[in-house]
Amino acid sequence: DDAVRNVLREEAQRETRARIAEGTSVETQPDLGLAAAIGATAATTGGRTAEPQDQDAKSRGEAHDFDDDALISRASRRELLPDIEEINSTLRATSERGNEAAALDAPETLARRRSGFRMGFSTAILVAAILLGLYVLAPMLAGSVPALEPVLTAYVTAVDAGRTWLDDRMRSLTASLQSGSAN
Numbered sequence: 601d602d603a604v605r606n607v608l609r610e611e612a613q614r615e616t617r618a619r620i621a622e623g624t625s626v627e628t629q630p631d632l633g634l635a636a637a638i639g640a641t642a643a644t645t646g647g648r649t650a651e652p653q654d655q656d657a658k659s660r661g662e663a664h665d666f667d668d669d670a671l672i673s674r675a676s677r678r679e680l681l682p683d684i685e686e687i688n689s690t691l692r693a694t695s696e697r698g699n700e701a702a703a704l705d706a707p708e709t710l711a712r713r714r715s716g717f718r719m720g721f722s723t724a725i726l727v728a729a730i731l732l733g734l735y736v737l738a739p740m741l742a743g744s745v746p747a748l749e750p751v752l753t754a755y756v757t758a759v760d761a762g763r764t765w766l767d768d769r770m771r772s773l774t775a776s777l778q779s780g781s782a783n
Contacts, residue, residue: 735759 734741738756742749 731759 734752735756738752742752
């Protein structure tokens with residue numbers, strides 16, 4: 601029994617030493633800005649440290665570990681949040697984002713693409729309608745404005761040549777398809 605008690609006592613002492621050693625080594629992360637928050641909290645509390653509140657702990661001579669969370673919770677939330685000016689200076693406008701995946705899927709980008717297609721298609725239809733109108737109305741325009749007659753005649757001749765070329769190509773394609781299906 602004495603041997604077991606000695607082993608248990610040694611184990612308890614070793615555990616106590618390990619807890620004390622853990623309590624004295626505080627790991628910090630300097631990139632989080634906690635040092636400034638802890639310093640500000642110490643200044644607002646008058647440099648007081650955490651005192652044991654538990655009567656049993658005082659009677660045993662134990663002290664609570666220094667609690668960073670308690671200091672942080674007492675620190676001003678404004679001091680813990682990043683500076684808005686610093687964040688704004690790192691943000692880029694949508695025109696500067698380039699071909700990032702998020703920028704390509706943004707609703708503004710999709711709407712701009714649709715709008716661009718719509719504008720291009722509408723422009724092509726408008727040009728085709730104007731050219732068709734000139735072709736159809738060429739005899740009437742040539743009679744109204746005699747100075748335009750040579751230009752309009754050349755235009756009508758070019759369009760007729762294009763129509764003849766397209767007709768020849770379509771006939772040869774149709775003939776080759778019919779001869780291919782007959783085999």
